[in-house]
Amino acid sequence: xxxxxxxxHSSEGEPLSAGRVEYLEAAxxxxxxxxxxxxxxxxxxxxxxVLFATxxxxxxxxxxxxxxxxxxxxxxxAPGWPQQTGIxxxxxxxxxxxxxxxxxxxxxxxxxxxxxxxxxxxSGYARPAIAAGKTRFVLYxxxxxxxxxxxxTQNLYTxxxxxxxxxCAVADAGQVAVVTDNADSAAALTVYNSSMxxxxxxxxxxxxxxxxxxxxxxxxxxxxxxAVTAVGGQLTTNLYALPLAQGDPVLLSTENSVPQxxxxxxxxxLLVIYENRAVLYNTTGGSIGxxxxxxxxxxxxxxxxxxxxxxALLLSNGQTSTAVxxxxxxxxxxxxxxLSASQIIRAKNDGFYLLTDSTVERFNxxxxxxxxxxxxxxxxxxxxxxxxxxxxxNTVQVLTPPEQAASSGQ
Numbered sequence: 034x035x036x037x038x039x040x041x042h043s044s045e046g047e048p049l050s051a052g053r054v055e056y057l058e059a060a061x062x063x064x065x066x067x068x069x070x071x072x073x074x075x076x077x078x079x080x081x082x083v084l085f086a087t088x089x090x091x092x093x094x095x096x097x098x099x100x101x102x103x104x105x106x107x108x109x110x111a112p113g114w115p116q117q118t119g120i121x122x123x124x125x126x127x128x129x130x131x132x133x134x135x136x137x138x139x140x141x142x143x144x145x146x147x148x149x150x151x152x153x154x155x156s157g158y159a160r161p162a163i164a165a166g167k168t169r170f171v172l173y174x175x176x177x178x179x180x181x182x183x184x185x186t187q188n189l190y191t192x193x194x195x196x197x198x199x200x201c202a203v204a205d206a207g208q209v210a211v212v213t214d215n216a217d218s219a220a221a222l223t224v225y226n227s228s229m230x231x232x233x234x235x236x237x238x239x240x241x242x243x244x245x246x247x248x249x250x251x252x253x254x255x256x257x258x259x260a261v262t263a264v265g266g267q268l269t270t271n272l273y274a275l276p277l278a279q280g281d282p283v284l285l286s287t288e289n290s291v292p293q294x295x296x297x298x299x300x301x302x303l304l305v306i307y308e309n310r311a312v313l314y315n316t317t318g319g320s321i322g323x324x325x326x327x328x329x330x331x332x333x334x335x336x337x338x339x340x341x342x343x344x345a346l347l348l349s350n351g352q353t354s355t356a357v358x359x360x361x362x363x364x365x366x367x368x369x370x371x372l373s374a375s376q377i378i379r380a381k382n383d384g385f386y387l388l389t390d391s392t393v394e395r396f397n398x399x400x401x402x403x404x405x406x407x408x409x410x411x412x413x414x415x416x417x418x419x420x421x422x423x424x425x426x427n428t429v430q431v432l433t434p435p436e437q438a439a440s441s442g443q
Contacts, residue, residue: 096227099168099207102185106131111147114422115430118142119153123424126414127165132185133416134170135424136163141172143185144429146418151186166203166249173201173211182209182229190229196221200244206253208232208277212244219243222258224277232277242271246295248303254278255316257285257303259292272305274316285314286322294337298361304344306337311346313363325363338379345379347371347387356385358398367400378415388412393423393432404435 120137127134132151134143139161143152158174165171169189173180178197182190196214203209207227215221218236220243226232237243242260249256256275261268268291273282290307298304302324303314313325332348332355339345342361347354354373358366372394374387383398390411395403410425421432 096207098184098189102168103131105186106145106147106149106151109145109147109149109151111145111149113148113431114420115428116144116148116150117427118144118429119427121427123413125163126416126424127163127170128416128418129165129170129185130167133422134163134165134183135414135429136161136172141183143183145185146416146420146422148429152183154181154183154188156181162201164201164203166207167205169203169207171201171203171209173198175199178213180209180211192229200247202247202249202256204249204253204256205251208249208253210247210249210256212247219262220260222275224256224275235275235282241273242269245270246292246305248295248297250297250300252300254300257295257297257316258282259295259305261291270307272303272314274303283316283321285316286312288312293334296339298339298342298344302361304339304363306334306346308334311344311359311363313361327357327359327363327365335374336376338377338385340379340381343379345377345385347374347377349373356387356396356400358385358400366398369400371396371400376415378417381417386415386417388415395434406432406435 118135120135120140120142123135123137125136132143132145134141139156139158141154144150154172156172158177160175161172162175163170163172169182169184171180171182175198178194180192180198180201181188194211194213198211198213199220200212201209209225211223213221215236219239219241220237222235222237222244224232237260239262242262244258245261246259247256254277256277258273258275260271260273262271267289270288270290270292272285274285275282288307290309292305292307294306296304301315301317303316305312309329311327312323315321315324329348332350334346335349336347337344344359346357348357354371355368356371356377357368360366371387372389374389376388378386380386384396387394391408393406393412393415397403408425412423412425414424416422422429423432
């Protein structure tokens with residue numbers, strides 16, 4: 034009768050060495066990983082075949098691609114941090130789902146939050162810009178007519194417009210809005226679905242203006258556009274909410290100021306940061322228009338960061354800097370003097386970070402100092418996920434709070 038062996042013992046019954054056990058466990062892990070990868074590939078292929086067979090293509094195929102991307106990111110080896118991205122001076126860093134995209138000059142790099150390089154793009158664009166959604170982003174040429182729709186791992190679409198591109202925006206569900214020059218109007222705003230099929234076109238008149246800022250609502254059903262025009266020699270902003278399914282653009286407000294930032298705090302409330310104040314707009318129901326505002330009191334906006342239905346502002350007034358935390362109704366949770374800094378980042382849990390010339394500073398939601406982390410180079414960006422990632426030079430590294438570093442060393 035054959036014997037069934039269990040546990041970490043050799044065929045002669047002798048216990049295995051620690052090295053042998055480690056080797057076997059690694060081999061078992063590799064087998065499990067290969068099985069999981071095969072399963073994910075099979076499921077993805079079957080899903081796509083079913084979608085084609087039933088005719089449910091288009092947005093369903095786009096979602097299938099996003100699921101495959103997520104599987105690739107989840108199953109890819111995690112080399113960890115630090116990593117050298119090759120981008121010395123990033124112009125922007127945008128967070129995606131489980132990843133981020135970094136752009137400097139005409140170069141883009143996409144990394145998972147575990148440190149895996151997912152994609153690298155050399156666009157050759159003279160004036161490149163990025164608009165990011167949840168699982169994809171658009172890389173476009175502001176002095177040309179080409180745009181690229183990228184997932185986290187690959188190029189999805191490359192499109193050449195008939196005229197010069199001014200601005201792009203991407204919804205979490207994958208829709209893309211593009212503002213271009215237009216011979217018959219001030220500008221043309223075209224919205225494409227997640228398969229880059231044209232969904233709607235809006236030709237704006239000179240009285241309506243040219244969109245300078247755009248943002249999709251969190252549910253991807255509406256698009257906000259802040260269009261700038263000149264009235265009596267003064268710049269004026271017309272703020273619109275555009276339903277994607279049906280209906281005409283709804284004028285929310287007209288302001289004699291240029292928008293510096295715009296984003297949705299929820300599906301019904303839109304926040305616009307102007308040169309001298311922050312304004313919250315109600316975009317639904319019978320009370321459409323301004324709901325609340327926060328005046329800067331003569332200070333200049335340096336940086337803005339929205340997170341968890343609230344916003345953090347960094348203001349400057351000559352020699353002093355002020356950090357302000359506002360909730361979803363623009364009620365002040367904290368306002369106080371802080372160190373001179375280049376950026377403020379609202380933390381996901383509570384509080385905020387400041388990026389100075391040589392440090393990252395952490396404060397709680399009532400402005401109490403928590404810790405400071407010195408760096409060898411100036412921090413250019415910070416992304417908060419399971420780990421805190423800081424961008425310095427061409428390197429992305431994990432920032433470990435001092436108290437965590439001390440406890441782990443004990």
